Amino acid sequence: MSDPTTRALRLLSLLQTHRSWPGRELRERLGVSDRTLRRDIDRLRELGYEVHARPGVDGGYQLAAGTRLPPLLLDDDEAVAIAVGLRVAAVQGLGEHTALSALVKLEQMLPAHLRRRVSALQEYAVAAGGRGMSVDPDxxxxxxxxxxxxxxxxxAYVSGLDVESTRNVEPHTLVSNGPRWYLVCWDVDRAGWRTFRLDRMSRLLRTGARFTARELPVEDATEMVFVSDTEASYPLEAVIHLDQPLEETRRAFGVWARGATANDSGGSDWPVGGPSLADxxxxxxxxxxxxxxxxxATPEVTDLLARFARRLTDALPPPSEPPSPS
Structure with missing residues (x-):
């Protein structure tokens, strides 16, 4: 690496990723002598980067906070993350004018393909709360x-029962909920709305086939995620038999009752479930x-519900006596 500018930028990139670098390792990474490394360190200092040198056998170099903010080197994912964060801050009124000013400066430096990523992520990726788990940003x-x-x-998708299938879908929105990311979409082969966890996806292929966007059955895509994962199976399951027609059940509970069916008595059977009694x-x-x-429900679930009902009854105060007539 003979060009001094290229070498200095590479050195700066390395210093920004570690708290401290041994001099020997930096020399090996850059393919330079100790003397050349020292010259490149001095060049960075002249540009405003405060680089601390630690002498000795175990010595090395560390990039420290300086008295002014020098230019930063960002990779593609870091630039996209910062741009999306600035947009969120501007929309939510968190330092609106400052965030917009910084966003304009950043986005005018982004290449076209990164601007497309920023725009798409901002518009079609929704946070429903909590921190997301590790998912490939690409x-x-x-x-x-x-x-x-x-x-x-x-x-390719692996369900909660470890069954792998191939899905052909019309994507609508991405939602992060707690530690997970979900895709809300129309499943073409199954002719219905579905949610898929991104950490269970693989071999994604954009087909190039366009579609006309469908209207969600709910006002907010996050409701689709809150209902359940696709083809979910829960440790605790039961069926509620409602004394009301299926149409009224679906109208009352919306997407939450998408698994409900009509029964022979004119009412509706509504399957519910969850990993815990509270769910x-x-x-x-x-x-x-x-x-x-x-x-x-199964005898185990029935016994659990009965025990909770007894606990709830025992916790309630006795009914008050009706007032006596005067």
């Missing part, structure tokens, strides 16, 4: 672009007080 970016361009995609009881809590219902 996968998120490609799916966001497919959402924006209304382009069908195919991918299992979430759905029944929304049943109107004037609607009668019963529950069917």
């Amino acid at each position: 996968l998120i970016a490609e799916l966001a672009l497919a959402c924006r361009d209304h382009e069908r995609v195919r991918f 299992l009881l979430y759905g029944p809590g929304w049943i109107p007080l004037d609607v009668a219902w019963t529950v069917s």
Whole structure:
């Protein structure tokens, strides 16, 4: 690496990724002598980068905070992350004018393909709360672009039961919920709305086939994620038998009742489930007080529900006596 400018930029990139570098390792990375390394360090200092040198056998170099902010070297993913963060800050009013000013400076330096990624991620990736788990940023970016361009995609997917299948979908929105990212989409082969976890996807292919965007069955895509994963199976499951027609059940609970079916008595059977008792009881809590219902479940789940019902009854105060007539 003979060009001094190229070498200095490479040295700066290395110093920005580690707290401290041994001199020997830097020389090996750059393919230079100790004397050349010292000259390149001095060149960075002249540009405003404060580089500390530690002498001795175990000595090395460390990039420290200086008295002014020098230029930063960012890779593609870092630049996209900063740009998206600045857009969120501007929209939410967190230092709006400063965020917009910084965003303009950054985006005018981004190449066209990175500006497309920033725009797609901002518009089609929704945070529903919590921190996301580790997902390939290129996968998120490609799916966001497919959402924006209304382009069908195919991918391999492993369900919660470890069953692998190939999915052909029309992507709508990306949602991060807690530690996971989800794709909300229309499953072409199954003719219905589905959610897929990105950490279970592989072999993504953008097909180039365009589609007309469909209207979501809910106002907010995050509701689709909150319902359940595609083809989910839960440790605790039950079926609620509601004394109301299926149409009324679907109208009352929307996408939450997408698995409900009509029964022979003219009512509806609504499957519910979850990894815990609290999740299992979430759905029944929304049943109107004037609607009668019963529950069917395995003996283990039935016993768990009965024990909770007894605990709830024991925790309630005795009913108050009606006032006596005067």
